[in-house]
Amino acid sequence: MTIINLSKITPFKSKINHPLNKQRIKVLQINLGKRCNLTCIHCHVEAGPKRTEELSPEICQKLIDVINRFHQIETVDLTGGAPEMNYGFRPLIEAARNMGKQVIVRSNLTIYFEPSFEDIPEYCAKHQVRIIASFPCYLEDNVDTQRGKGVYNDSIKALRILNKIGYGNDSNLRLDLVYNPPIPRDNNFILIPSQNRLEKEYKKKLKNDFNIIFNSLFTIINMPVGRTKKYLQNKYLYFSYLEFLKSNYNELTLSHLMCKNQLSIDYNGNIYDCDFNQTEDIFSTNENGEPLTIKKLLTLGNLDIIKTIKTAPYCYGCTAGSGSSCRGSLV
């Protein structure tokens, strides 16, 4: 086995050879907390049913103030954990929709079958929430291996419910699915397949087998952070996976990176460039190097304080091959 030292992996900053500049903020991606009904092996936030961290009413109100005040925000993107299970889910949706913003909810689908969450599909439809749902493969074994036994069948049931109320069909009710490749088990790493080709395969399979329709498929790479990082470290694959990602670096992805125009906010109101930096505690800072919070941005009356994006070795995940982001491939 080849052991690669992290110090031998070219720092991402040196590889791109210039600072990665922030653009005008258009997206607020809010991580509502770590509570989730599932414990998927690839989960970068290490969410699960026993986690208790979630948004407080005070920070939720600050976020609503930001949504109301800054017209430049086009999209409010809710993630978690299972965002539906964490405090702030409904107040944030309603505030954002009242202001005419697009709202995205990143759903694991199976949450609809947990007690007291059965009304979520109807609620999301009423508020014209865009649902981006995890469905890492159209094959049952692959889904249940990554996410837990029975998840595939529950996901199919959930997609049928969504279709029945108009998701995937009505232009105001977008339903997108997310593909994650299987987590690497040895050094034979592969890049994510072509998003367009895979979307066609998903559409055919789900239509033929279950009469399910959806709008778009997003292919998202396994980022070596959180539970995936621990898994790779346990298998002595962490450094070689990073090296693999680096060797597939594609400069064309840089101008499309999701961190360029978004703020990622945690349940404490701290600000990051993306959910991965959030997982790794790499805070966004002002020009003096001071960490930013939602309270500070409100006091300053300005969302565009961050000049340079903070990078890390896992940025090679976003820039490998056709690239990867919360909205799929980049080029």
Ligand code: SF4
């Ligand atoms: S990957 Fe998503 S559904 Fe799975 S444990 Fe993490 S937050 Fe929950």
Ligand code: SF4
């Ligand atoms: S991990 Fe990806 S999204 Fe996050 S800062 Fe790096 S390149 Fe940007």
